[in-house]
Amino acid sequence: MTVFACSGCDTVLTAPVTRVALPVLAHHVHGNGVTSMGVLMEPGTFAVDPEHYGPPWRRWAEVGADEARARGLYAPVFSVSDGPSHAVVLAPGDVRGTVFIPERNDGFCCGLDGRDGPNLACVGCGRPVATRIDDCSLWQAVWVDPRAVHRLDDVAGPPLAVAWEAVRQERAGTPPAEPSGLWSPLWEAAVGAALARILAASGGRPVTVPDGPVAETFRRSLDLLLPTDAPARSLVLAGPGLPSVPTDLALVPRHPVTGETWVASRSADAVPLEYDVWRHLAFHHGRWPVPGAAPMPDLAFREDPPPFAPTRPFRPDRSVFLRTLARLPAVREPWLRDVYDHVVAVWEGPFW
Template sequence: MHVFVCAGCGAELTAPLARVPLPAEAHLSYGHGPMPPLMEPGTYAVDPEPSGPPFRPWEKIGEAEAAARGLFAPVYPLSFGARDRIVVAPGDVRGTVLIPEHSGDSCLGMCAGELPNMACAGCGLLVASRVDDCGLWQAVWIEPDAVRRVPTGLPVPAREFEQLPPLDPAGGWSDVWQAATGAALARVLVASGGTSLALPDGLLTEVFGPALDLLLPAGGPTKTVGLAGPGMPDHGLDIALVPYDQETCGPWRPPGGTVPVPLPDGVWAYLALPGETWPLPASGTLPDGVLRDDYPLPDHPWYVFRPDHRAFRATLARCPEVRQPWLRALYDRGF
């Protein structure tokens, strides 16, 4: 666990936090309504890429400069802001004051502007930007040069794989699910090498199958795709959807030559550890190993689930393999 302190005066600016992977939806916007917090309480993530202003058109930088930044296909807009910004939940921030006039061109809330809109209450150093405008995830983005990370000595909470349902509270498809599967779809596509894929029956095929059917040829050589993770048997898969490693924030590594594709814990747990889902208690008991079979049909939005195409393209643009003609054609075409 760590706290972030002001680089100017040393005042603590956050509660104790544990590092987690940057969510795939971090830089995506959604409609015109208010959004929930991006980060879970007690966590932080680091964005290794430049983010925020200033921006430059893709056409004004060369392929060599773009590749040096880890970009291998056109990205709009192209940020030339700071790298390694830290994102935390607004409720985990301490000892700061808000500067509303530093907010950018916002609508119903605040967004990042040319200058950070939060300052250290102790010395006035500009340290972060609060974001809560319509369509933007509520978050505080901390400037990497304005803070220091200090260990607290507290242990990281034990990991629990809590399932995240694919439906949001309003009854639509979860934005987190769509972004996570969009990013994973790009990595599965790269790992396929352009060959057809065999997925197991069930929810995994329902989520990824329709898009992969559009993106990959049918027939010919086939690679197997499935789920892997801590405590699960090794099925000798070619490509495995796995949770993130808690210590490295990279994908959990399956044994052998299986290519790992990470998913957020909640999404992975829902796919890999479905278990019993009946929401109401039943009178009496059933024999061990027997599940009820009279469940009502689950809630289902009126529109078909689709992985987020923005997360798909953002992830694929950062894979060197996208320079291969077949992948670049799919990047330009989408799904």
């Protein structure tokens, strides 16, 4: 486990935390309302974002294609961060030894959005060290400036499960619908990211999906975004605990701790999907992620409460789809760049 301390005075700034994979929701903006979203990170964990984070920001025209490509951006985006790379993100409840910087407590309407940079200072020396985020539409988190802290490793504490079998036993997956009747933001973001990777791996050919939960989640989007007049490639769910099935594309889990992608067969191209969504798709049989997609037998799940029913058809998250696609080298291919530009310009299709 790790504790982060101020580089200026060694004041301890966090509880002991363990590193996990950066969540797909890390830069996700969802809806609007009088309260902020939930907490991004689970208690006792942290993640590292390899990309640049926070202000100052530069427009795409100022950055230019060459510099953007060096940063891993292969299609135009609205703006590019000139903040530090490898920022550390953790739950607000795991922060210690900080105070707010009054003149930097700006937000859009309901909380703090970090527009002016770090808004938390070390209580020991006053050095700006982190940015608290809790405005509406944003996931609650604290982003620690890597230039302002150093790590104290090997703090005593239980390690997180790493083996795939241990993860399967400890994490049951996330249902697709929330009690409010809305689709889970995790599902919308995770499917948006996976959809971008499926398109990149398709080579511009149609992708077929067997009937079932994966088809109900991905088929409509694939049919709208890919051509229909070419030999198709197949996509199936694969991973730990599932039988091996011949396929062209394998939708496999992304490890929630290490971030590694499950290794598919040599004959299939692996497409990673957030573990908690993959787990539900793979093992929650009979509970399709679309209302009424398949009735359950009378005696099935009789001890379970009825699943929450979403009030509208499923749509992947458009912003996560575009953010992911812009960072895939395949987007430089003319056909995929046309898809990207169309989704940027037009609010329709699978996202609306």
